[in-house]
Amino acid sequence: MPDCIFCKIAAHEVPSYTVWENERFIVIADIKPVNPGHLLIIPKDHVEVVFAMDDARYAEAFAVAKRLSDPVRRATDAAKIGIAVEGFGVDHAHVHLIPLHGPHELNPDRAQPADPSDLAAMAEKIQREIRGNK
Ligand SMILES: [Zn+2]
Numbered sequence: 001m002p003d004c005i006f007c008k009i010a011a012h013e014v015p016s017y018t019v020w021e022n023e024r025f026i027v028i029a030d031i032k033p034v035n036p037g038h039l040l041i042i043p044k045d046h047v048e049v050v051f052a053m054d055d056a057r058y059a060e061a062f063a064v065a066k067r068l069s070d071p072v073r074r075a076t077d078a079a080k081i082g083i084a085v086e087g088f089g090v091d092h093a094h095v096h097l098i099p100l101h102g103p104h105e106l107n108p109d110r111a112q113p114a115d116p117s118d119l120a121a122m123a124e125k126i127q128r129e130i131r132g133n134k
Contacts (some may be wrong), residue, residue, distance in 0.1 A: 001046040006092035010044040017123040020130055024057065025064050027097075029119045032111040034098050036122050037076035041065055041095040050085050050093045065097050071129035072099055075122065082106040 001007050008014040010026050017029035019039055030038040041064050047053050053061065062083075069081040078099030084106055085095055098106060 001092070004046055004090070004092050006042050006090055006094065007046050010042060017119045019123050019126050020064075020068060024060060027064065027068060029114075029123045030096070030111070031119060032113050033119075034096075034108065034110045035076070035078070035100065035105060036114070036118065037072050037078065037099040037126065038111075039068065039072065039097040039126070041068075041097060043093055047093045048091050049087050050095060053093060061093075061095050065095055068097060068126075068130065071126055072097060074129045075125040084108075 005014065009016045009028060016026075017031075018026060019029060020027040024044055025041060026044060027039050027041050030040050041061055043053060043057055043061065045057075047057075050058065050061070065083055072078065073081055076099040078101055080100045082098045082100045082105070083095060084098060086108065087093070100106060
């Protein structure tokens, strides 16, 4: 999809705070995080909604969420890691992975634009945790 921002990010045509990627998924910092460390798990192939992904891709999206949950928790000292799917923002499937410090934080009304240097620093911190603190 030529005008899709997530397709452009997945193709590295638009810069993002990329935390992790493989051939099928890219994981980036949300620029309007609900909490610091809020990530978006995005399939590289354009598909409008999460439930339109084939079963293997859908399962992998949540396996990626599981794989990154511990590194995100360590990087943010979060009490819990939440998952959310809404699909109102961008018409390209994505799963929100959100560090939570207490109940009722999984609320998009809390999302605030973050400072680019904070986003970069947090992305780097999570990457370090993914690598096992190296
Ligand atoms: Zn797209």
